[in-house]
Amino acid sequence: MSANGKPKIAFFDFTSCEGCQLTVIDSLQDHPELLNAVEIVQFREAMSEKGEDYQIAFIEGSCTRQSDEARLKAIREQADIVVALGACAHLAGVNALKSLHPLEEVRKYVYGDKWDWYETYDARPIEAVIPVDFAIPGCPIDRNEFIAVVKALLLGKKPPIPDYPVCVECRLKENICMYTKGKVCLGPVTRAGCGAICPTYGSSCEACRGFISNPNQDSIKDVLAEAGLSVEEIINIYTMFTTYQVREKLLQKG
Amino acid sequence: MNKRIDVHHVTRVEGHGNIVVEIENGELKTCRFEVVETPRFFEAMLLGRPYQEASHITSRICGICATGHATASLRASEKALGVELSEQSWLLRKLTFHGEILDSHVLHVYMLVAPDFLGVGSVIPLAQTHPEIVMRALRMKKLAGDLCAMVTGRHTHPIAMVVGGFTHFPKMSELEAMHRRLIDSRRDVEATVELFSKLPWPEFERDTEYVSLSKPDEYAFIDGEIVTSDGVRVPPERYKEVTNEFMVPYSTAKFTRNKRESLMVGALARFNNNYDLLHPKAKEAAAVLGMKPKVTNTFLNSAAQVVEIVHSIEDSIRIVEELLSRGIQPEEPAPVKHMPGEGVGVAEVPRGLLIHHYAIGEDGRITAANCIIPTNQNINNLEHDMRAWVPKVMHKPEQEMRLDLEMLVRAYDPCISCSVHVLKIQR
Numbered sequence: 001m002s003a004n005g006k007p008k009i010a011f012f013d014f015t016s017c018e019g020c021q022l023t024v025i026d027s028l029q030d031h032p033e034l035l036n037a038v039e040i041v042q043f044r045e046a047m048s049e050k051g052e053d054y055q056i057a058f059i060e061g062s063c064t065r066q067s068d069e070a071r072l073k074a075i076r077e078q079a080d081i082v083v084a085l086g087a088c089a090h091l092a093g094v095n096a097l098k099s100l101h102p103l104e105e106v107r108k109y110v111y112g113d114k115w116d117w118y119e120t121y122d123a124r125p126i127e128a129v130i131p132v133d134f135a136i137p138g139c140p141i142d143r144n145e146f147i148a149v150v151k152a153l154l155l156g157k158k159p160p161i162p163d164y165p166v167c168v169e170c171r172l173k174e175n176i177c178m179y180t181k182g183k184v185c186l187g188p189v190t191r192a193g194c195g196a197i198c199p200t201y202g203s204s205c206e207a208c209r210g211f212i213s214n215p216n217q218d219s220i221k222d223v224l225a226e227a228g229l230s231v232e233e234i235i236n237i238y239t240m241f242t243t244y245q246v247r248e249k250l251l252q253k254g
Numbered sequence: 255m256n257k258r259i260d261v262h263h264v265t266r267v268e269g270h271g272n273i274v275v276e277i278e279n280g281e282l283k284t285c286r287f288e289v290v291e292t293p294r295f296f297e298a299m300l301l302g303r304p305y306q307e308a309s310h311i312t313s314r315i316c317g318i319c320a321t322g323h324a325t326a327s328l329r330a331s332e333k334a335l336g337v338e339l340s341e342q343s344w345l346l347r348k349l350t351f352h353g354e355i356l357d358s359h360v361l362h363v364y365m366l367v368a369p370d371f372l373g374v375g376s377v378i379p380l381a382q383t384h385p386e387i388v389m390r391a392l393r394m395k396k397l398a399g400d401l402c403a404m405v406t407g408r409h410t411h412p413i414a415m416v417v418g419g420f421t422h423f424p425k426m427s428e429l430e431a432m433h434r435r436l437i438d439s440r441r442d443v444e445a446t447v448e449l450f451s452k453l454p455w456p457e458f459e460r461d462t463e464y465v466s467l468s469k470p471d472e473y474a475f476i477d478g479e480i481v482t483s484d485g486v487r488v489p490p491e492r493y494k495e496v497t498n499e500f501m502v503p504y505s506t507a508k509f510t511r512n513k514r515e516s517l518m519v520g521a522l523a524r525f526n527n528n529y530d531l532l533h534p535k536a537k538e539a540a541a542v543l544g545m546k547p548k549v550t551n552t553f554l555n556s557a558a559q560v561v562e563i564v565h566s567i568e569d570s571i572r573i574v575e576e577l578l579s580r581g582i583q584p585e586e587p588a589p590v591k592h593m594p595g596e597g598v599g600v601a602e603v604p605r606g607l608l609i610h611h612y613a614i615g616e617d618g619r620i621t622a623a624n625c626i627i628p629t630n631q632n633i634n635n636l637e638h639d640m641r642a643w644v645p646k647v648m649h650k651p652e653q654e655m656r657l658d659l660e661m662l663v664r665a666y667d668p669c670i671s672c673s674v675h676v677l678k679i680q681r
Contacts, residue, residue: 015292017314017315022410032381035381048265048376094311109295109298118293139314200422203416236303240307
């Protein structure tokens, strides 16, 4: 706690587009009172002031190189609460797309004959490196959910992240089901909380918020089979944001 | 005189970069801008993916210019596959693009640049000392974000833009409400011009080759030819003739140069090359800011962004009025005419010329991808500016000199997350 009794919070970024931190800045448009409730001691993208004493760390981005692990561990050491901010930190997200190709090929494709100058390894969620207390899912995060999580943390409560599928919110929005439109959609197995924003704007759910804890796998298999989709189409959508999770699952099965 | 300035992770920029300057016996020995962001490999990620996904994947290159990346990506696929956009789709594409220009420029000039001139480390203390400035910035940023959200669902990362058009359409009532807000925002825009016309911009001149898109009938943001202030003009497909990439031994950054030692892209380059096509109110704002092309003070890149804020507000009002008068017709995306194909998509995103180049196979999957990012094109020019700037500020106390160098970096509004598919420093 700082002298004024406000909890100190800090923002950190690893491999990401920094869009979730921008969403944090945007959330201040509607909730400027947040600045009265906490003291932000580090937020490189938005401020030059820098403090190393903090209780809550929000981390955006995946870990994609060995040399970043020490920085993650130092943050874990200092913070009482570590929150993964967004899909890259929570799931490895789009960063894991590169795992679909042999790593050496990927490196050579982008950097040519200088490919081994640049350190990299398979993208992973920060939970693969340090224990994480909570995750705010999404690509990007939802600004209202961010505010709700901060409020819960300040009250010492568990953040209110839903554990039911996007379909629930999609029905409430009275959207036409993407399957009715002949499109594959991961709404039935994906964690809600986004207000089904993608189907609402005419795009399929791509599972950027990760899977619910008990997805009905049999039912989604039936839905996908009935929709007459090709295996390729199904693999494509399952590997947009959740390549890391799909690979882990396949590795577990052997 | 010996000095070493080492700014490890410049703050108030997007992504991770370091400034390293070494002065020995009063002579400048080292002058580098190091990019230390992790590499991300987006071009390789696109390989084998269906073209329909490309804009969703590449918008994730950058949270600030997500709409710009999505736009350039869609234009690359559309050109590759012979897709012709409807007039309505063009209006909507341009409208949401203005939203992003506004969002990014307001963030940069108010939250990243202004604190340097007001003697604070960030926008947070300004909330106490200059609440009216902070509230105005937040109000303008919210308007920009809401404009994007009305068209594509959200600014970071847009949802409703697809190859051939849109999957969602704004309601007439939303357009009417947006029109009122845009008109009301003119007061905030005027106050912005006023504020930035009074800032003591550092005095610094270094002419360079200014590179931007250009169109005959409008201030170019999407499509157009690539032109330079040194008289070069090429169609987008020949981009490599301008953005010659080269390597330097201390950095794996791919640098670019054309006619001269370096080139510059961004708001200042657009202002210099396309001034005549700015909205009359934007030209008035330029006069208030004391700017007329050719402007060669890099620090005024931020002032050129203020001029573009005026232009984008006025052109957004025009587009919304046109949409209101013609009415919104929900329509299916325009069809793909042929496959396979190869195409180059270009856009003037907030930080300058962005190029996406794809080859799409017979099965609709991407077989080759190349992205040229504005910040990459600027880093070489930034280092040349730093070399010209250091001798002017090296007599100052270290703290002040450090700030002067950081301000120069911020003037470029670098977007380092974007640039890292080809940038990293070898230590």
